[in-house]
Amino acid sequence: MASLRTYVIVRTLMTIPIVLILLTLVFIILRVMPGDPITSMVGMKAPPEYIEMLKEKAGLNKPLIIQYLDYLFGILRGDFGRSLIWGERPVLYEIFDHLPATIELTIFGFAVSVIIGLITGTIAGVRSGTKTDNALRIYSILAYATFIPWLGMMFQLIFGVYLKLLPISGRIEPSLTIDWKPVTGLYVLDGILTGRLDITIDALKHLILPSITLGIVLSGAYTRLVRANIIEVLGQDFVRAAKARGLSEIKVLRHVLKNAFIPVLTMMGLQFAILLTGAVLTETTFSWPGMGTFLLERIKYVDYTTIQGTIVFFALFVSIVNLVVDILYALIDPRIRY
C-alpha cells in the first residue's frame, strides 16, 4: 500500500498551488471589477473624506502588493476579513452562522438525490431499451428541467396547506428553541446531543419538503449518468466473463456497479461542494436560513468583504473536497496510484 500513501501525499501537495492560484484569481477579480466597494457601499454622494476614512479602515489605500500579502497571510491565520455593513463582524463568524443550516439541507437533499439517482439509474441501465427504461429517462429529463420554486410551492401547497402534515418554511419551530443552545448548529444532531428529541423530530419535519424538492431536481442528472455508465460497463468483456464463471446475477451486478460508480463519484464530490455554497432557490423558497439566503442578502447590500471572504472560504472548501474525492478514487480504483 506504499504506492497509495505516495499518491495521497503527492495529491495533497498538489492542492497547494491550486489553492494559491484560486486565491490570487479571487483577489485580482475583485480588484479589476469596475467601481470600488466603498463608493458602491456608501453611495456617490458621500463626502470624499468619509470614503477615504473607510478605505483606510478596510486597508484599500495600501499598495496592491501589500494588500495581496495582507490578504494571503490573513487567510493563513484564518482571517477572512470583516463585514463592511454588519458591525464589522468577522466574515468567518457570519459563514459559521449560516453554514450549519446549509450543511443540514445539503446532506439530506444530497442523500435523496443520490438514492433516487442510483436506484433509477441502475434500473434504467440494467433494463435499457425497455418501457421501464424509457419511463425513467423521461423522469430524469423532467426532474432535471423542473424549476425548484415551482416544485417547492407544489409541495408546500399539498403537504403544508391542504394536508397540513408538514411545516412549509424555516428550519425549526421557534417556540421550541427558547432556553436552548445548539451545540454544532445542526439541529437534528443537536437535539440528540442535548437530549431534546422533540427538537430533532421538529428539525427533521422541517427538512422533509426542502430536501425532497432539492433531491428530486438533482436526481435527474444522476439517473442519466448512472444509466449511461451501467450500459457502458455491461458491454465490457469482464461482465460476460464473470457470468461465464457462473457468478450469480447479484454478484455480477456488484462488479458492474463498482465499475460504473467511479465517474459518478466525481460528480457527487463536486455537487456536494457546490451545494454547500447554498442551494439558493431551495433556500429562498422555503425561507431556509442558509448560505444561499445569506449570500443573496449580502449581494443586495453590496457587502464586498463578506462576499470575498465567502468566495475564498468556499474555494478552499471545494479544493479540499476535490482532494478527498481523488483520494477516494485511488482507494476504489487501484490504477490511479503512483
Next chain:
Amino acid sequence: MTLLKINNLKVYYYTRRGIVKAVDNVSLAMNKGEMVGLVGESGSGKSTLGLSIIRVLPPQAKIISGSVIFNGTDLLKLSEREMRKIRGKEISMVFQDPLTSLDPLQKIGDQIVETILEHEPNISKQEAYNMAKKALQEVGIPPDRIGNYPHQLSGGQRQRVMIALAMVLKPKLIIADEPTTALDVIVQDRIMELLSALKKEYGMSILFITHDLALAAERSDKIAVMYAGHLYEYGSSTDVVNKPLHPYTEGLIESIPDVFMRKEIKEIPGQPPDLTKPPSGCRFHPRCPYRMPKCSREEPPILQVNGRLVKCWLYS
C-alpha cells in the same frame, strides 16, 4: 466417450439489418479428454457456437432450436439457476482479450476465490485462497502475485490468470475462444502449451476456437471447420490437414503462409456472405472452384466420408 453433443443448433441474431443466421443447423460431438479445434473466419459463427454452449450470448441473440447434450443433460433445457451451476464448474470459458476479461477493480486472487466460493459454498475462505494460489502456480504465475490487480500483469500473464480461473474447479470442458489472438507469437505458443498440459493432466476436453488453422492443427486432436454459420468438415487433425475434403478447408490450407516461401499462398477469392441473406444452396458456392449447378440450388447434406464428416455435393 461422448462428453458434448450439439444437435442441429440454430442461433440467430435479431439486428436492425435483419436476422443474422450466425449458427444454422450445426451438429458436433466431442469426446472426453479431446481437444477440438473449431476453425473459421470472423463471422463464421464459431464464437457464437461457443457462447451458446454455456448460454452467455448477447441479448440480441436467440437460440432457435437444437440441443446441447453435455454429460447426458440438455443444457438448453436447464433453468438459468441450474445453468449457473454448470458455468465455471463443469464448463468454463477463456476469452479472447485477457486485457478486458478481468474486473480491473478486483485483485486477481479475489476473482478466483469469488468463483470458487460461488460454486463450493462449503469451502472456507482460507481453503479457497490456497486453491487459488495453487491454480496460479499451475498456470505459471508466482503465487505471491495473488494480491495483484489485473493492470499490474502483462497480457500473457493475464491470459494465464483467465486460464487459472477457468481450470480452478477442474471442469470437464474448457471453451477457449481465440485465447491467443491478442498475444504475440511466443506467448501464444506458451499459452497453447499450457492448455495442452491441462488437457493431459486432468483429462479436460478443450474446445479451441480459432481462425488460425495451422495453430489448431498443431495442438488439436480433431478439427471442425465452420463457414457462414454451417459446419463444413469435421475430422481428425491429421486427416483434415493432410487431405482436406471440403473445397473451403482446402482453400484455408492453401492460404496458410509458409515462412520459407516453399509454396505459393493462394487466397480464397471473394468475401464471406452477409448472413442476413445467405446464398442459396451451399453457402460456399459463390467462392467455390468446384461449383456445380446443383450447389446453388440445394443445400448439401452432411456426409460421412472415410470416418469424417463433410458437407459437400462432391462426395454424394
